Amino acid sequence: MDIRAAQDAPLFCDACPVGRHSLYGPIHTRNAGEVTAMRSLRRNFLPGQTILRDGDVPATVYTLFSGWAFRFKMLPDGGRHILGFYLPGDFISPAALDKAPLPYAVRALTAVHVCGFDRQTMADRVSVSLELQSGLIGQLLQRKQELDGMLIDIARRPAELRLLRFLVAIGEKLKARNMLPQQGFDLPVPQAILADALGVTPVYLNRMLVALRERGVVEIARKHILVPDPERLAELADEAVAA
Amino acid sequence: MDIRAAQDAPLFCDACPVGRHSLYGPIHTRNAGEVTAMRSLRRNFLPGQTILRDGDVPATVYTLFSGWAFRFKMLPDGGRHILGFYLPGDFISPAALDKAPLPYAVRALTAVHVCGFDRQTMADRVSVSLELQSGLIGQLLQRKQELDGMLIDIARRPAELRLLRFLVAIGEKLKARNMLPQQGFDLPVPQAILADALGVTPVYLNRMLVALRERGVVEIARKHILVPDPERLAELADEAVAA
DNA sequence: CGCTAACTTGATCGACGTCAATCGTGGTGG
DNA sequence: CCACCACGATTGACGTCGATCAAGTTAGCG
Numbered sequence A, B: 001m002d003i004r005a006a007q008d009a010p011l012f013c014d015a016c017p018v019g020r021h022s023l024y025g026p027i028h029t030r031n032a033g034e035v036t037a038m039r040s041l042r043r044n045f046l047p048g049q050t051i052l053r054d055g056d057v058p059a060t061v062y063t064l065f066s067g068w069a070f071r072f073k074m075l076p077d078g079g080r081h082i083l084g085f086y087l088p089g090d091f092i093s094p095a096a097l098d099k100a101p102l103p104y105a106v107r108a109l110t111a112v113h114v115c116g117f118d119r120q121t122m123a124d125r126v127s128v129s130l131e132l133q134s135g136l137i138g139q140l141l142q143r144k145q146e147l148d149g150m151l152i153d154i155a156r157r158p159a160e161l162r163l164l165r166f167l168v169a170i171g172e173k174l175k176a177r178n179m180l181p182q183q184g185f186d187l188p189v190p191q192a193i194l195a196d197a198l199g200v201t202p203v204y205l206n207r208m209l210v211a212l213r214e215r216g217v218v219e220i221a222r223k224h225i226l227v228p229d230p231e232r233l234a235e236l237a238d239e240a241v242a243a
Numbered sequence C: 001c002g003c004t005a006a007c008t009t010g011a012t013c014g015a016c017g018t019c020a021a022t023c024g025t026g027g028t029g030g
Numbered sequence D: 001c002c003a004c005c006a007c008g009a010t011t012g013a014c015g016t017c018g019a020t021c022a023a024g025t026t027a028g029c030g
Helices: A025-030 A032-038 A119-127 A130-156 A159-176 A191-198 A202-214 A230-242 B025-030 B032-038 B119-127 B130-156 B159-176 B191-198 B202-214 B230-242
Strands: A039-045 A050-052 A060-066 A069-074 A080-086 A105-108 A112-118 A185-187 A219-221 A224-227 B039-045 B050-052 B060-066 B069-074 B080-086 B105-108 B112-118 B185-187 B219-221 B224-227
Touching: A025 A032, A025 A130, A032 A039, A032 A119, A039 A060, A060 A119, A069 A191, A080 A191, A080 B130, A112 A119, A119 A130, A130 A159, A130 B080, A130 B130, A159 A185, A159 A191, A159 A202, A159 A224, A159 A230, A191 A202, A202 A219, B025 B032, B025 B130, B032 B039, B032 B119, B039 B060, B060 B119, B069 B191, B080 B191, B112 B119, B119 B130, B130 B159, B159 B185, B159 B191, B159 B202, B159 B224, B159 B230, B191 B202, B202 B219
Parallel strands: none
Antiparallel strands: A039 A112, A050 A105, A060 A112, A069 A080, A069 A105, A185 A224, A219 A224, B039 B112, B050 B105, B060 B112, B069 B080, B069 B105, B185 B224, B219 B224
């Protein structure tokens, strides 16, 4: 969880704790050496650097080894909408395998370490493997379900509930990857970024965060939001939806 | 396009004009008889009838032969959010193949004719076919892209623009299936349904529609919305996004 | 011909956006 | 080591899009 602790991706994939979450999870589990052989590079990005450009057919696709990234789309009015976040183990990006221009951009949120794979090679590999394809299908179905949920949240729920539910969802994702230390978790997310993800203005997001801080639900630091008690957070979110 | 003209699905799939749009498109094109052999039933639904229930693992999945359907989720407050519409040729539903509870419900909007396939059989068939899997992956990627677009529309664009863009998108979908007669198209959609899809109240949707009618962009009939000039509609939507 | 579902219209309200300062803090150069 | 600067967070005043509440009005359908 601590960004400063992030190291370059390991030289050999059998030492990698996140590979099994990625697209090639079954292969990684069965024979990590095969993944190491497929990997074409390791690379680091600084906060704010672009990992994949909107409209490109990238030459390289990645597995996020450490750090946070997000995918987004610029709006004609200069605004930016953030469609989702990538956490360690995520494959960046399934849509890039399809040899069509990527319909969004991906940018590093924190310092980021990735393992790179030649896109064409990976795509070919997937296209002849039932195992990889069905894994991909599973991931896409899950992503679709997530998007349905986000759509409902944005369309029908007031901003404060959206914020609570977002925090809960991120917490659960971290927990699913064993990235949850004992006491709460830390989002390395500036308020302006979170606002662009929730579809509210930074000003209004700040007002909501201050209100939550006064209730002891979150702590606010420069470029960080801390959730000291995820369980209480989940309770709050649940009773708010029920109402 | 005319609902009253809808007939039962044909006895043999080689006469079917929509099969090639469905999940098994390649098979249908190569050997329609194979699809006929796979099909386990033909069935009709009346407007408002439930085709797939939220949380079920359905025994049968469908290809929509004629009519319109929509998928939706009920909200804890009794509201309903419509996540998308199915048109003739659409497979209902990709998510149902995954042997997990369906995360939404599907309901007939108009009178609907469908071809049914045993879910397990179809799922098995897909799981051993690279061709079907990659077709499914393509469909899922496209759906994901659509959902991204809807998310951005709902999060960032004012309701009237959302309405315009929705109409344009439906028109394009109809065109892609050769379901566009010369002069404009007709949505068999009550205003309450459209409101639930756009995330606005019926009252406000009606005000927007009346305004558009006064500008000659749409015509309004009971349970129908008509778009006489899709090209002008597209122009309006485009200049509105640019602004 | 009356009943009901769908649509329409007006008045009012509130969540959230916009505009505009100001504050605080970490990083940088002198 | 300190002063400054710039970016991120915060606060206040005010405006508006779209919700809500409450009546009508219309048109299919029995």
